[in-house]
Amino acid sequence: MKGLILAAGRGSRLLPISATRAKHAVPVAGTPIIARAVQALRDAGVDDIGIVTSPSSETDLRDATANSGHLTFIRQSEALGTGHAVLAAHAFLEHQPTLLYLGDNLFQDNLTPLITTLRDADAVLGVKEVPNPQAYGVAVVKGGRLLRLVEKPRTPESNLAACGVFAFRPELLEHVAELPPSDRGEIEFPQALTRLMAAGGTVRAVELGGFWSDAGTPDDLLAANTHFLSQQRPRLDGRAERSVLTGNVVIEAGAVVEDSVITGPVWIGPHALVRGATLGPFVSVGAHARVDTARLHGALIDEFARVLHPSRPLSRVLIGRHALVTAPSESGLQVVMGDRSIVRV
Template sequence: MKGLILAAGRGTRLRPLTHTRPKPVIRVAGRPIIHYAVENLREAGIGEIGVVVSPETEKDIREALAGYGVRYVLQEEPQGLAHAVAVAREFLGDSPFVLYLGDNLFQKGIRPFVAAFRDGVSAVIALVRVEDPRQFGVAVLEGERIVRLLEKPQNPPSDLAVAGVYVFAPEVLEVIQDLKPSARGEYEITDAIQGLIDRGREVVGVEVSGWWKDTGRPKDLLDANRLLLEELSPRVEGEVEGSELTGRVVVEKGARVVRSTVIGPAFIGEGAVVEEAYVGPFTSLGPGARVVRSEVEYSILEDHAALEDVALRLQESILGVGARVQSRNGLPRAHRLILGDLSQVELA
């Protein structure tokens, strides 16, 4: 069995964070999201992994997965999940495979879905109960067998949404070959699954155990960061001077915590600096990030982001790569903002 991770999307719901880089490389709990996908596949016994990238995402994805020994498949234009599978046909060959959306996170991995793929089963679909199924593909079950699948229905027939992992027999490639574009002009994986059902094949639904996150919006990133930090094991490899660390705190090699308070769970990345500052629970700092004479909690600071000399505590915030928030002295006393498209600021 092979693994296929999809990482070619533009991540429009997360702009401006994704204006310059793809969603799967954004860090949660100190690591790019796509790392968790690769490791979940390998924990399920899948060693041969392909990653579908686009011309826009390829460079960043390759950098994030350097040393992981995966193969890359180029999808020139985003035309839907089923199209991404079709362009990977040469890589997949005649093997069954796990299709994994590169921006999804599963607390307990994907082994139950792989284990449910047995003789006579053409597909296994991960399912999760959600409050508003209208934003997802929705499954109708008889026992464990899926008998109908609908893409973002206005009147959902159940609360079982399709999560971001699928296990397929190679015959799904033949179904995809015959697909027509949907109303939005894409080749939908839900249509491919429905095609298997219509051909009388057995498609099994398995509910997700533990939490599942689709990191499609900023609040989802923050929640995913919280959930992953809850499972953090404390570790101090960097320099800690005149500071108090409480709870589960990771200080990576090359990081410095000086005359500060850090309350876990919190992650201080390689080369980050926390000086005369407060870092509160559910906060992660990426490599080279800085928090100086400031306070922050329940937030994500990406690589080389900086929070300096800010009087009010920062909460529920995400600072992208190289973003800076700092105070301004002198007159006139005013806020000075340089914001990209779709940015959001709340001032107290």
């Protein structure tokens, strides 16, 4: 069994956070999305993993997975869709069954059931019950068998969303290779499942019951950050001085917390400095970031960011790398959004 993660897209819905790096490299509760994807495949028993990248995203993804063991990086020369990305990995897949993972997804469930279900099917997809199926590709399923996929229907036939993970036998690649471009000019991998069923193949659906996010928007990232912070185990490898720590708190090696009140779940990354702050719950502070005299709740602070003496509490905020959030200057408010940006509030 091969594992294949598609991570060539930049993520326009996450701009400006994704303007300077691939969205898959953005951390959630201290761990890059792409590293969580790799771990999900390893937890399912898949060790031979390829990652499809773009020329602009490969360096970010290599850095983000530096501690994830051996990986094969495959370059997709043009952004021509998920089907095109799978075909770019044809040589890597070596005519073996594949567990395919769209790299901006995050799952609580173990993915092993997709592999076991493939024993009695030609392909398998993961589905998840959602309250707003019209925003997704909708799977119509009967008795565990996929009948059809409908992309973002106005009137959904079911509330099951296709949620970005598939298992398939190598013969499916023949159908992928025959796909015409979609209306947006891309080769869409899910359409190969429709062709497979039309040819008499069996596609089964595995319903996932736990947390799932496609991490496509800032709100998605914050929700995922909240979920994975809740799953961590308390750990104190850094220093906490004259501070009160309550609940599920992780302070990584090299981090320093001084004169602060921390209410978990909170994650404070390596070599971060938190001073005179009130953090939590649901706050992650990236490596080498600095938080001074601030009150934060429900926040994702990326590496090297600085939150210095803001004049009001900050809630549900996403602050990119090297960004600065501080109090207004004498000239008044200043707002410059994005990585390496400044927000004065």
